[in-house]
Amino acid sequence: MKRRIKKVAVVGSGIMGSGIACHFANIGVEVLLLDIVPKELTEAEEKQGKNLKDSSVRNRIVNEALQSSLKSNPSPIYHKDFAKRIETGNLEDDILKVKGVDWIIEVVVERLDIKKQVFENLEKHRTPGTLISSNTSGIPIKFMNEGRSEDFRKHFCGTHFFNPPRYLKLLEIIPGPDTSDEVLDFLNDYGEKFLGKTTVVAKDTPAFIGNRIGIFSIMSLFHMVKDMDMTIEEVDKLTGPVIGRPKSATFRTVDVVGLDTLVHVANGLYDNVPKDERHELFKLPDFIEHMMDKKWLGSKTGQGFYKKVKKDDGSSEIKSLDLDSLEYRDKKSAKFDTLEKTKSIDVVADRFPVLIEGKDKAGEFYRKNFAALFAYVQNRIPEITDAIYKIDDAMKAGFGWQHGPFQIWDAIGLEKGIQLMKDEGFEVADWIKTLSESKDKSFYNVKSGKTYFYDVDKKSHQKIPGQDAFIILDNIRESHEVFSNKDLIAEDLGDGILNIEFRSKMNSIGGDVLNGINAAMDIAEKEYDGVVISNTGDNFSVGANISMIFMFAVEQEYEELNGAIKYFQDTMMRMRYSSIPTVAAPHQMALGGGCELSMHADKVVAHAETYIGLVEFGVGVIPGGGGSKEMTRRAAMTFQKDDVELNRLRENFLAIGMAKVAKSAHEAYDLNILERGKDIVVVSRDRQLAIAKEQAKLMAQNGYSQPVKTNDVKVLGRQALGAFLVGTDQMRAGKYISEHDQKIANKLAYVMSGGDLTDANYVSEQYLLDLEREAFLSLCGEKKTLERLQNMIKKGKPLRN
Numbered sequence: 001m002k003r004r005i006k007k008v009a010v011v012g013s014g015i016m017g018s019g020i021a022c023h024f025a026n027i028g029v030e031v032l033l034l035d036i037v038p039k040e041l042t043e044a045e046e047k048q049g050k051n052l053k054d055s056s057v058r059n060r061i062v063n064e065a066l067q068s069s070l071k072s073n074p075s076p077i078y079h080k081d082f083a084k085r086i087e088t089g090n091l092e093d094d095i096l097k098v099k100g101v102d103w104i105i106e107v108v109v110e111r112l113d114i115k116k117q118v119f120e121n122l123e124k125h126r127t128p129g130t131l132i133s134s135n136t137s138g139i140p141i142k143f144m145n146e147g148r149s150e151d152f153r154k155h156f157c158g159t160h161f162f163n164p165p166r167y168l169k170l171l172e173i174i175p176g177p178d179t180s181d182e183v184l185d186f187l188n189d190y191g192e193k194f195l196g197k198t199t200v201v202a203k204d205t206p207a208f209i210g211n212r213i214g215i216f217s218i219m220s221l222f223h224m225v226k227d228m229d230m231t232i233e234e235v236d237k238l239t240g241p242v243i244g245r246p247k248s249a250t251f252r253t254v255d256v257v258g259l260d261t262l263v264h265v266a267n268g269l270y271d272n273v274p275k276d277e278r279h280e281l282f283k284l285p286d287f288i289e290h291m292m293d294k295k296w297l298g299s300k301t302g303q304g305f306y307k308k309v310k311k312d313d314g315s316s317e318i319k320s321l322d323l324d325s326l327e328y329r330d331k332k333s334a335k336f337d338t339l340e341k342t343k344s345i346d347v348v349a350d351r352f353p354v355l356i357e358g359k360d361k362a363g364e365f366y367r368k369n370f371a372a373l374f375a376y377v378q379n380r381i382p383e384i385t386d387a388i389y390k391i392d393d394a395m396k397a398g399f400g401w402q403h404g405p406f407q408i409w410d411a412i413g414l415e416k417g418i419q420l421m422k423d424e425g426f427e428v429a430d431w432i433k434t435l436s437e438s439k440d441k442s443f444y445n446v447k448s449g450k451t452y453f454y455d456v457d458k459k460s461h462q463k464i465p466g467q468d469a470f471i472i473l474d475n476i477r478e479s480h481e482v483f484s485n486k487d488l489i490a491e492d493l494g495d496g497i498l499n500i501e502f503r504s505k506m507n508s509i510g511g512d513v514l515n516g517i518n519a520a521m522d523i524a525e526k527e528y529d530g531v532v533i534s535n536t537g538d539n540f541s542v543g544a545n546i547s548m549i550f551m552f553a554v555e556q557e558y559e560e561l562n563g564a565i566k567y568f569q570d571t572m573m574r575m576r577y578s579s580i581p582t583v584a585a586p587h588q589m590a591l592g593g594g595c596e597l598s599m600h601a602d603k604v605v606a607h608a609e610t611y612i613g614l615v616e617f618g619v620g621v622i623p624g625g626g627g628s629k630e631m632t633r634r635a636a637m638t639f640q641k642d643d644v645e646l647n648r649l650r651e652n653f654l655a656i657g658m659a660k661v662a663k664s665a666h667e668a669y670d671l672n673i674l675e676r677g678k679d680i681v682v683v684s685r686d687r688q689l690a691i692a693k694e695q696a697k698l699m700a701q702n703g704y705s706q707p708v709k710t711n712d713v714k715v716l717g718r719q720a721l722g723a724f725l726v727g728t729d730q731m732r733a734g735k736y737i738s739e740h741d742q743k744i745a746n747k748l749a750y751v752m753s754g755g756d757l758t759d760a761n762y763v764s765e766q767y768l769l770d771l772e773r774e775a776f777l778s779l780c781g782e783k784k785t786l787e788r789l790q791n792m793i794k795k796g797k798p799l800r801n
Contacts, residue, residue, distance in 0.1 A: 003131075003186050005029060005194070009098045011091070011118060012107035013062040016135060018069035019165040020107060022076035025085040026166065026608070027194055027683055032097055035062035037090045055093075062088045076166050078608060078664040091118075095125050103131040105159065112139055119144065123152050131183065133159040137211060138268050141176040141204045153178035159187065160208060162398045167609070169685075170398030171197035172208045192466070196608065196683035198397035200390045206272040207265055209384050209391060210398035213377060213405070215265050216278065220372050221250050222285050225323065228365060232305050232320055237334035238365055243355070244348035244402025251305035255298035259291055278376060287323050296321075303328075336362035346505075348402050349411040356412060356420065367420055370408065374417050375426035377405040381456055388443055389453045389464050406443040414441045431456045449476045471689045473501060473536050483523055488516030496529035496700065497693045507537045509593040509625075510545030511564070514571050525579050530696030530704075533575075533597065534585035534689045540610070543592025544568070546619060550790060553780040562777055565624050568593065569769050572600040572626040579706045581699035585692040586610045587685060591661070595673060596625040602699065604679035605692040606665035612673055613661035620740065620785030622748045623656060624776030629768035631656060632752045634672050636714040649720055653752055657745050711764040715754025724749035740784040747775040 007030040010021045021033045037058045041050060050057050069076050070083055077083055089097065098104055104126060108118055115134060126132065128151045134144055141158045148156070158174030171191040175184055184201060191199035202208040207215060225235050232251040240249035248255075254262055263284060270282040284292075291297075291304070298304030307319045307328050319328035338358030342351040355366045377391055385391060392404020409417040414436060418428055435441065435454055443454050445461055449472065452461040476491055483490040487504035500520045502513055517533075524531045552561035575582045575597065584601035586594065590612040598604050598612065606612070614623045614631070622628050631652040639645050654660070655671045662668035665681040674681075680695075682688050725746060732742045750756070751771045754763055779785050 003102070005102045005190065007032065007101045008103040008105060009034060009101040010105050010107060011035075011122070012109075013065035013088075014107065014109075015069065016161065016163055016165070017107035018066050019076045019163060020105060020135065020161055021066070021086050022069060022083070023161075023165040023195065025082045026078045027196075029085070031086045032094070032101060033062055033066060033086055033088050034091050034094060034098075035065065037061075037092050058090050058093060059088055062090060074164070074167065075663060076164060078166075079666040079670075082666075091121070095121065098122060098125050098130075099127045101130065103133070105133050105135060107135045110136060110139060112143055115139070115144055116146070119148060119152070123148060126152070130155065131187070132156050133187075135159055135161055138207045138265065138272075140206075141174050141179075145176050145178070150178070154180045155183055157183060157187070158204075158208075159191075160202075160210075162210065168398060168400075169196070169198045170210055170394055171195065171199045172202045172210060172394065172398075173199060174202050174204050174208055176204070192686065193469075193684060196685065198393050198686075200385075200394050200397075202390070202394075203384050205384045207269055210394040211265050212269070212380065212384055213391060213395055214399045215262065215269060216281065216376055217373060217399075218250060218254065218262065219266055219281050220278075220369070220376075222288060223281060224365070224368060224372075226285060226287075228361065228368070230361070230365070231332055231334065232323065233332050234334040234336075234361075235365075237339070238336070238362055239369075242339060242342060242348075242351065243408075246400040255304035255306055257298070258300050259288070259297045259304055263288065263292060277379060278372075287326060290326055291321075336360055338362035338366075349407070352408055352411040353413070353416075356416070368424060370412065370417070371420040371424040371426060373405050374409050375421045375424075378429040378432050381429075381431065386457065387453065387455070389451075410443050414443075434459060446475045449479070451475060469690060470686050471693065473499070473534075473689070477501075483516070483520050485512050485516045485519070487512035488520070490516070490520035490523065492528075493532065493689075493693050495693070495697055497696050498524045498528045498531050499689070499693075500531060500533045501535040502537065502541060503535070504545075507535060507539060507541040507594070508543060508545045509541055509568070509597070510548050514567055517571050518574065521574055521578060528580065529700035530581045530583065531578070532583045532585060532689065532692045532696055533601065534692060539589035539594075540586040541591070541594025541597065542589055543594055543615070544625065549780065550786065553786055554790075556781070558777055558781070561780060562773065565773050565776055568625040569773065572596055573765070573769075575600040576602075577707055577709060578602075581696050581704045583692045583696045583699075585688050586612060586665075587688065591615050592623070592627075593625050596623060596627040596630070599630045599673060600626055602704075603695055604674055605688060605695055606668065606674060606679065606681050607685050607688050608665050608681050608683045609685070610665040610668065610681075611661055611663060612665070612668050613659065613671065614656045614673075615659040615661060617657060617659045617741075617744055618788070620744060620782060620788045621776050621779045622744060622751065622772065624772055626769060626772070628656065628748060628751045628772040628775075629765055631672065632715065632754070632768055633710065633713045633765060634675070635752075638672070639714070645714075645716060646720055646723060649716065649752060650723075653724060653748065656748060709765065712762045713754075713765060713768060714760060715752075715757065715763055715768075716760050717754055717757030719753075719760065721749055721753035721756060724753065740782065743782070744779060747779060751775050 008024050009032040010017050011034050013033050013035040021031045024031050038060055045057055066088060104122060106118055108114055132155055136158055137160060145153045145156045156176055157179045160172040162168035162170045173187050188199045188201060191197040200209060221235060236249035236251050239245055240247055266282050273279060295301050296303050305321050308316050309319055311317055318331055320331045322329050337360050338355060339362060342354055345351045388406045392406050395401045395404045421428060445452050450467050451464050453464055455462040471493060480491040481489055482492050489501045489503055491499045493499050500517060504513055582601045583603045583605055584598040585605045586598050587607035587610055590598055590610055592615055595612050595614050614627045616623045635649040635652045639648055652672055660671055662671055668674040669676055682691050728742045728745045731737045755771060
């Protein structure tokens, strides 16, 4: 029988439990969220005359926990309506309901005795065959199911979600001694396909894979910062985006996560891995002990390695902890010659060989850091996993590293990595010596678009399983290239589908991207059946190249600017009215022009974590690449009988005027940026391109016909224009917007009303595009707009509020 997950029970409603419940609700699963019954009334409940038998009291803990989670920022849920999929209850009155669920996930406090009590109670009501798992971060799975039935043990394992469950991709699956292969295979597939996770099956060892390597890496830096007499700013500078890791780097990350959380895992490792060759590294340095004593735990206590303080003038500033004096001081800048040499290197992997050759403190830091990391991960095979790619996957998905340890080692070179270890006094593992003596001398290679890893047992490269459902652009880019220029590459995806991939800085849309789109579309319309617009960047596209706009505007080259904007519009309309289907696959930020491009594709296959919106108001203009036109058209096309037409148009007007950005792809439906019944949302980022390709194929196979240009967009003329102008007057009078903001809003009102028409009328899309472009150009000449553009360019910000 096919196992289906229609309903899950989550036992424990704390931060993790509520977060896991919300993420299952995100993907359409019904959730039963349970917690304990309070043992005493609150002061408020006593005043209300309630008693411990009242249902509101008995469910107080679970309800308050869930509501707290739903109010948190960032939100754990894709859309507020999805919270309705979560039913709350308590472990006394509602535990009978677990017999009707398909998966029970225990998320109670990290104490073995309590977990075992919970499992004993659950087994009394659980239906045989139901999946049951524990979200533990380190308690051995083999101890948890002692005394349980054979059926329980067969269907039981650890499922370690990382916090917050919506955003962090890692899901570790840890089998117990009796877990069936069917359960492991199902969860491995379900986590990736339905939950959008990178699923890694780990061995039942302390802290599993992610935390074992991640905590080692942090603790290694804690000791190194003192040994090398470095500041926390220097370490954060060296361990952030320059090596493909989050902006929060090391010490800011610890502040966000909480020092107590890190210390808990580090102490657990110190106690439970006595034979680890770096055992003493998990012992807390003195400055960490001091911080724990002082309760300097990070964001949760208002201070950690960094502290925000109020100045005399009321403004705020960030202070940094001096690790010698253990007092807070002004932040210090961190600059290194070695980092300057990497500024022109866009590909992170290409920076590693440069970084380790540095002659300054930064170069010494990287040599020591990578040597320690390589030495440690080599010895975790086969202790925590048999496969090197699982370590890399865990670090990328759980800690936000762009490259895992073995991928970094490959970038540096196997022999160079070995030499770094030897220079620092580390021994080289036998299996590394064997690899060094082989022909390949690499941990990974690519064949026919698939990635192969070095299998330590087989002493040869084997294909990483599970790739057949993915299309990995990094693996096919060079061999499948059809067209390229400086900022764009078009790749043959097979089956008659061409992919168009932006490669500009932050995937901004400038002249080379537009030229590339048109050139690729020329090829596709002659030789292919469909087109997908997708890329592997951190963001789909942050919008138009504002430097280009600023250059034209400041030089008052309005004819050239008009031509550039028209070219942008024409390119978007080409996507709309191509002879072959076009599918956009946005992810992360899809702002301004990135949003406009998506809205002009025949179909959007959006990743759930897509933050999309028309944000041009932030730089003092209106959407000029077809966005203003498109929101007008969509308002007209979605009018239904008995609707107030002006209300529908006003919604879209406000979406642009308030520069609204959807906080998930599901919220984009509410903003009319995604269209219900046409555009779809996928949870798995890894599968997104493959799904987009299939959608393009399906449209072509079903007999795609080139759309006929629309000439019947209903605009409301003065009826809408008058209402909008009254509204902006009131906003200005109430001092909610500036005079310049009112001017922008009035320009947008003119466009979306169809101009100063006496009555409602039907117009073409080109008519609206011409109004949009005229308004955009006039705003570019405004001093305030130029100041905003210049300010954003200086700060290196994308086109957004």
